[in-house]
Structure formats: structure tokens, C-alpha cells
Amino acid sequence: MQKDEIILRISNARISLNSVLSVSIQQTNIPHAPNLTFRTRNEIYWRVEIIGYEENCLKVKVQNYNPTDISNFESQLLGDQIDQILFEKFDWGELEPQLSTYKKKELLKILTNLESDPFSKAQMSLRSAVTPSRSEVTAFPLPQLKTITDEFWISFNDVYFKLGYVTFRKQVRGVFEELDFLIKNEHILPEFESVKFWFSKRLRAKKIRVSVAIDLKNYEVTGHTATSTQIDQITPELIDSIKYQRVLALTKRDDLNSPDKALFTHQEILSRIEMEDIPGNAFNQTEDDILRILREKGEVRNKKQLAYLAERKQTENHKLYYTLRPNFGFMFFIEGRSSNHYVWELLDSNATYIWSFHKTKGDVELQIKRMHAIINTIRTSGRNNYKGAYSSDHQDNDLVFKSISHDYISSDSIEAFPTWRKKLNEQLT
Numbered sequence: 134m135q136k137d138e139i140i141l142r143i144s145n146a147r148i149s150l151n152s153v154l155s156v157s158i159q160q161t162n163i164p165h166a167p168n169l170t171f172r173t174r175n176e177i178y179w180r181v182e183i184i185g186y187e188e189n190c191l192k193v194k195v196q197n198y199n200p201t202d203i204s205n206f207e208s209q210l211l212g213d214q215i216d217q218i219l220f221e222k223f224d225w226g227e228l229e230p231q232l233s234t235y236k237k238k239e240l241l242k243i244l245t246n247l248e249s250d251p252f253s254k255a256q257m258s259l260r261s262a263v264t265p266s267r268s269e270v271t272a273f274p275l276p277q278l279k280t281i282t283d284e285f286w287i288s289f290n291d292v293y294f295k296l297g298y299v300t301f302r303k304q305v306r307g308v309f310e311e312l313d314f315l316i317k318n319e320h321i322l323p324e325f326e327s328v329k330f331w332f333s334k335r336l337r338a339k340k341i342r343v344s345v346a347i348d349l350k351n352y353e354v355t356g357h358t359a360t361s362t363q364i365d366q367i368t369p370e371l372i373d374s375i376k377y378q379r380v381l382a383l384t385k386r387d388d389l390n391s392p393d394k395a396l397f398t399h400q401e402i403l404s405r406i407e408m409e410d411i412p413g414n415a416f417n418q419t420e421d422d423i424l425r426i427l428r429e430k431g432e433v434r435n436k437k438q439l440a441y442l443a444e445r446k447q448t449e450n451h452k453l454y455y456t457l458r459p460n461f462g463f464m465f466f467i468e469g470r471s472s473n474h475y476v477w478e479l480l481d482s483n484a485t486y487i488w489s490f491h492k493t494k495g496d497v498e499l500q501i502k503r504m505h506a507i508i509n510t511i512r513t514s515g516r517n518n519y520k521g522a523y524s525s526d527h528q529d530n531d532l533v534f535k536s537i538s539h540d541y542i543s544s545d546s547i548e549a550f551p552t553w554r555k556k557l558n559e560q561l562t
Contacts, residue, residue: 142176146158186215192219195220312354318367344361483538539553
């Protein structure tokens, strides 16, 4: 006997794999009484080839309906649990002699080798008849209809986000082939595929629980549906909360993977928090979105300063840049009458830092490159050392640098913000 073949003992109640292990005939695709019964005078054994195994379901094909050597039956061991056995089509010429009673029309979908059978010829004559009688019509097999239901867990990694739905592939017990399942949710977009880690995190589930229903007609799939409470929980409110959490995560990241990069655009910075290593701005968040969320975060000390710089001073059509180290912050570009000003406002900080380049000294792109170098210097030596080096003409003496302290920013003084605003505007010439 080949390694991928086993012996089965067949009865009207159970299919036995050895003297101990068996499954009910109801857990196979063999029709049972009253549609079919086996002869009981002699025990029936089949030698079958193992075609496949998945989720406790054994798929086999009968190779010999009357094997002479069944010595391995008692000792054959199967390491996996088997709850169901599915047979490929039976050879009618081999099967019929082993049957005691049967309803042939209930068996047609699971049989082969019908060509020489008188019943099959009668079927062909019936199909060609122009005006079949009522008795002839009854010879057609009635369809066997069945619905299989199942529940299981599937990993978020195996679920794919599409336009208005998610999809996954799965073979369900009782069905031979894998099926493509679809769960609808109008709030889901294909862009979410790159950030599905955040959905898993927000739902506190690495897997989703799925309920499926599969309609079968004569053992062939005619339709199927799937639902999941976790997918149903993806609402606009949950999506907004993920946007919020992702932006807050920016303040906890650093740029250790880009040691020479100091300033980032909002597209670059959002791509750095994709946990699946897929870059992109899945939620189409703008610079204003990031600023608004971070300003609304808890008790941000310099909330008014950030709002003023973003809403009143940032020059239109110029990018807002971000820093990650030494602190998370915003680099605003403000165009004055005679100079271009780069204003660095750190989140929850004690001061505002301003670098001013005369418009005759290089274009904006060159000035941005210079700001990259300056922030890298501060990352290395610290803000206080940089201010000391500038004051002693040892650093950046070809430009104007100024820091404005956030005096009394945490107090109830109504003078704190107007004082800061006056000092800022004095520098933005």
C-alpha cells in the first residue's frame, strides 16, 4: 500500500478508519438511508487515496472497492483529528454491487462511469423526447440543496481592504475549494490597507471573528455571505479616532533612521508612522489637520502661539516643515518685506526661534538646505550651546537669529501672548 493510501470500513452508520476511530456517515458526502443503504452480509472495505486534509476534514478518492489486503486497517494510525470525510465521485459500476437499496436520482451528482448503465440511457432518451410524459419527467434527479454555516477567526493580516468592503480567502469545512469571502462596509477605502495595523490596534483585536453561510446545490457552491462584528465597528467615528491617535504618535517618534535629515514635510512624517512599512498618507491628512490635532492635545502650553503662526503668519504656497529631534516642532516659513523668516516653534516649548535670511542671499531652496544644517547642529550641540556660539560670532553670523521667550505662558496673565506677539512681529521685517 502506498504511503498516501488508507483502508476504510464502510457501514450504513459509520465510516471507520481503524478499529477505534470512525465518523458518522452523516459527516460524509455519501447519501444515507433512505437514499442509499449498503449490503450487510459481508463487511465492506475500500482502499482510498488521501487527496487533502484541512480543518479536520479528510478528502479521499476510492482506488479499490474490493481490496484483498486489509491487514493494515487495525494498525493504521492517523495523527490528525478527523471529523469529516469527503469522497470524490464514485465509480457506479464498482459501487452498485455493494448497495442493498438506493434512489439512483439522488446519487447522480456523485457518480462516474454511468455510460453503460441502462438507467443512464433512459436519461438520455428522456432528454431527447419532444413531449415527455409525467412518469418520464420524474426520472430527472431532484437537486440537493444545503446551507453550511460556520464561525471562525481570521488574522487582520489575511484581510484586505477594498472600496466599500474587505475580502479574504478561506476553505470552510464541508466545501472542497477555497472561497473568496466579502464583508461590506461603506466606510472602508483601499487606502486603509497600508494602515490596517491601526484598525487592529483600535479594535484591540489581532483577528476578526467571521460568520459565514454557504449555499450548496448538489455539493456545488451557489452563493455565500460573511459578516463580522469587528468590521461593522469601523465607523466614521472610529476612523477619526485612528487619525487622532496616529498624529499623536508623531510626537513619540524620532529620526534615528535618518540621522542626517532634520526637516520633514507632512507627507514624509506621516509615512514614518506606517507600521506596515508601506509609505503614504492613507487618510489624506493635511498640515492643518496635524496642527489642529496637536493643538487640541491636552494642555499644550504654546497653543496660542502655534495657532497664530499657522493661521496668520505661514506664507501661502510654502510647505510647513516638522522636526522630530531634539523635540517635535514646526518650522514655519514667513515672508517679510526684505527677509525670509524661518520660525521654529517646538510643541509645549519655552521659546520661539527665528532665523532671518535677507532675500538677496540665496533662493528659498538654498535657505531650506541651510536650515537642515542648522537644526542638525542644534541636535548635536543643544540649543543653549548654539545660542552661545551665535552670540560670539562663531556660528551663522551671516544671518539674523533671535529667540523669544514664552514669558508667563503658563500663568493667567493676559499680557503673556500679546507680549510674545509684539516681539515676534518686530522681527518679521
